[in-house]
Amino acid sequence: MPVTAIHHVQLAMPIGEEEAARRFYGDVLGLQEVAKPAPLAGRGGVWFEAGSLRLHLGVERDFRAARKAHPAFLVEGLAALFERLRAAGHAVREDENLPGFARGYVDDPFGNRIELMAPEGATLPR
Numbered sequence: 001m002p003v004t005a006i007h008h009v010q011l012a013m014p015i016g017e018e019e020a021a022r023r024f025y026g027d028v029l030g031l032q033e034v035a036k037p038a039p040l041a042g043r044g045g046v047w048f049e050a051g052s053l054r055l056h057l058g059v060e061r062d063f064r065a066a067r068k069a070h071p072a073f074l075v076e077g078l079a080a081l082f083e084r085l086r087a088a089g090h091a092v093r094e095d096e097n098l099p100g101f102a103r104g105y106v107d108d109p110f111g112n113r114i115e116l117m118a119p120e121g122a123t124l125p126r
Contacts, residue, residue: 008054009071013045013110014063020109021046021057028088029073029081031055065111072115078102081116 013021025031031048035041044059053073075081082092085106094104103117 008056010056010058011066011071011108011112012060012063013057013108013112015044015059015061017110018044018046018057024088024090024109025055025057028084028090063110065107065113067111067113070105070113070115072103072117075116075118078104078116078118 022033025046025048026033031050031053034047034049036043036045036047045057047057048055055071079102082094082104085092090106092104092106096102098117100120101117102120103115106114106116108114
């Protein structure tokens with residue numbers, strides 16, 4: 001059977017940091033928190049969605065941040081999001097090395113690398 005799509009991306013986070021995840025991914029990035037299924041809820045972590053994007057943050061006892069491997073999120077209003085991130089105290093590293101895209105990187109509160117990008121001059125699908 002062929003692979004057809006990504007169902008979700010999972011990133012690791014330290015134990016007990018769900019509120020920091022909610023502030024960054026929910027309040028700053030604007031993703032909506034969704035309830036974890038009952039059999040998984042006791043493991044900790046937090047899940048988010050926006051459109052077809054599904055992001056799961058799972059607790060890892062011996063947590064180490066993903067510094068190179070990362071998800072890349074398509075964004076509407078990239079410049080405004082960069083400003084919102086900076087205002088919330090998150091350093092944004094803008095990058096112009098991918099022709100046709102405006103993009104930058106930010107670290108989540110746990111040090112995981114997140115890429116934020118938008119096609120230059122294109123309207124993103126909803």
